[in-house]
Structure formats: structure tokens, C-alpha cells
Amino acid sequence: MSAKIIDGKEFAANIRKKVADHVTRLQQDHNLTPGLAVVLVGEDPASSVYVRAKGKATREVGMNSYEHRLDADASQEAVLALIDKLNSDPAVHGILCQLPLPDHIDEPTVTNAIVPEKDVDGFHISNVGLLATGQKAMVPCTPLGCLMMLRDHHGSLSGLNAVVVGRSNIVGKPMAALLLGDSCTVTIAHSRTKNIQDLCRSADILVAAVGRPEMITGDWIAKGATVIDVGINRIPAPEKGEGKTRLVGDVDFASAVEKAGAITPVPGGVGPMTIACLLANTVTACSRANGLAEPEGLTV
Numbered sequence: 001m002s003a004k005i006i007d008g009k010e011f012a013a014n015i016r017k018k019v020a021d022h023v024t025r026l027q028q029d030h031n032l033t034p035g036l037a038v039v040l041v042g043e044d045p046a047s048s049v050y051v052r053a054k055g056k057a058t059r060e061v062g063m064n065s066y067e068h069r070l071d072a073d074a075s076q077e078a079v080l081a082l083i084d085k086l087n088s089d090p091a092v093h094g095i096l097c098q099l100p101l102p103d104h105i106d107e108p109t110v111t112n113a114i115v116p117e118k119d120v121d122g123f124h125i126s127n128v129g130l131l132a133t134g135q136k137a138m139v140p141c142t143p144l145g146c147l148m149m150l151r152d153h154h155g156s157l158s159g160l161n162a163v164v165v166g167r168s169n170i171v172g173k174p175m176a177a178l179l180l181g182d183s184c185t186v187t188i189a190h191s192r193t194k195n196i197q198d199l200c201r202s203a204d205i206l207v208a209a210v211g212r213p214e215m216i217t218g219d220w221i222a223k224g225a226t227v228i229d230v231g232i233n234r235i236p237a238p239e240k241g242e243g244k245t246r247l248v249g250d251v252d253f254a255s256a257v258e259k260a261g262a263i264t265p266v267p268g269g270v271g272p273m274t275i276a277c278l279l280a281n282t283v284t285a286c287s288r289a290n291g292l293a294e295p296e297g298l299t300v
């Protein structure tokens with residue numbers, strides 16, 4: 001039997017609708033419009049595409065979007081000065097500095113310069129610590145989206161075996177912390193893990209976040225497991241014509257769909273959830289900054 005396909009596009013549209021409703025309430029009842037500032041240093045083409053998409057999605061839910069583009073050779077001091085200005089701007093409730101940054105800029109220094117209350121990426125060391133200790137934090141967008149989909153599919157996650165493949169600061173580690181917070185038994189697997197296939201086969205929930213195209217095949221997956229594929233990899237697709245490419249996940253969808261109980265596709269699974277959760281975090285930050293009730297169903 002083929003797995004249930006978890007539709008991230010539809011799920012993300014529901015989140016954006018909830019965010020838009022909350023924005024309307026903040027405007028009508030409190031004369032407040034949430035604002036998100038996005039900082040891009042340099043002209044990395046992929047980052048430019050993401051930043052444009054984030055700005056568009058922000059405006060579509062009725063929030064203010066502020067884009068700040070700095071030259072690739074901008075000094076670290078210039079980036080920090082801009083962040084300082086945004087930190088003290090009352091119209092800005094969320095700040096995001098698009099990664100990766102040019103080599104001459106120290107990422108942790110910049111990430112930790114954003115005040116934790118406006119850190120809608122959840123990358124500030126204070127938010128990392130709050131999440132790790134089970135306290136109220138700004139939660140990184142991609143793992144937040146994954147958790148929302150898992151809760152929706154399973155109801156309670158308590159007692160389930162979760163294996164997270166990948167140990168990045170952006171996805172793997174915060175994902176593990178969130179699953180632990182929901183009382184899963186959590187293992188993080190990575191490139192040095194022994195018997196990784198056996199380990200994956202022990203998972204009720206398998207989260208793939210390694211950035212290796214179609215690494216996880218159906219024979220790594222227990223019958224009926226839930227598979228969340230965070231990977232977005234572009235690979236050659238000669239069948240579509242010379243020089244053409246296609247997007248695939250870290251999971252080999254064709255074989256996995258025959259074993260899993262539920263699975264997120266690529267594209268159309270986790271991807272759309274990331275920007276939706278960024279909007280959710282921004283409206284949450286605005287509500288918290290003004291001492292107002294947090295939006296329902298948009299935080300953990």
C-alpha cells in the first residue's frame with residue numbers, strides 16, 4: 001500500500017491564512033502591523049530568490065516587509081550597525097539575516113547581534129538554549145514546520161522512536177530538541193553513524209536532513225513509518241532534455257512511498273512550510289513584544 005502524502009503546500013496555506021487573520025486582528029484592535037526586516041549581504045543567486053520570496057509572502061499576509069541589501073564586500077561592522085538600527089526600530093518585530101554570509105563575516109557574531117525577541121530564525125544562542133531546555137523560545141522555521149505536520153498527522157508523538165538524519169544547527173539539532181520536547185525517544189544520525197540503515201529502520205518517525213540526494217531508500221524505512229524529507233537537492237534530469245534538472249529530497253520517494261505510512265514529497269512538502277513558519281514567528285514576536293496573546297496554533 002502506498003503512503004499517505006502529507007501536503008505541505010496545503011498545510012502552509014492554512015498557516016498563512018491563520019497569520020493573516022491574526023495580523024488583521026492586531027491592526028483592528030491594536031493599530032499594530034507586524035514588520036519583518038530581511039538583510040541580504042552580497043548577490044548569491046539562491047539567497048536573492050529566497051529573500052524575494054520571503055518579502056512577497058510577508059506582504060501577502062498584510063505585514064510590512066523591509067529589505068536591506070548590502071554589497072558583498074560590506075564590512076562586518078556595517079552589517080552589525082544595520083542590525084543595531086533594526087534592533088531598536090519599533091516598527092520591526094522580526095529580523096532575519098540571510099545565510100550564508102560572505103567569508104569575511106563571522107556568522108555567529110551576526111546571528112547573536114540580533115536581539116533574541118526579534119530573532120525569527122531562532123538562531124540566537126539564547127533561543128538555542130531556551131529550546132534545548134524546554135523553555136519558550138523562537139523556534140527555527142524548518143523544524144517548527146516539520147513538528148506541526150507531525151503533530152497534525154499523529155496527534156500525540158509521545159513514546160515514538162524518532163531518528164533525525166543530519167546534525168545541522170538549522171535543522172537536525174533543533175528538530176531533535178523539539179521531538180524530545182514532545183516525548184519522543186530521539187536519535188541523531190550523521191555521516192559517522194554505524195549501522196545507519198538499521199537505525200533508520202527502528203524509527204516510527206524518520207526526519208531526513210542531510211542534503212544528499214535520494215540517500216534514504218525504501219529498505220531503510222520501517223513499514224508504516226512517517227517520513228519527513230527536509231532535503232532540497234537539484235540533480236540532472238536528462239530525461240527532461242539536455243541540461244535540464246529536477247528537485248529531489250534526501251529520500252528516494254519512489255521506493256519510500258511503498259514502505260512509509262505517511263511521507264512528505266519534494267517539492268511540496270517541508271519547503272512551503274519554512275516561509276509560512278517565518279511569518280508565524282514574526283506575528284508571534286510582534287504579539288509578545290506588545291504583551292498580547294500569542295496567535296493560536298502558530299507556536300509550540
Ligand code: GUN
Pocket residue numbers: 096097098099100121141142170
Ligand atoms: N539560509 C538557508 N536557510 C536559511 C534560513 O532558514 N534562515 C536564514 N537566515 N538563512 C538561511
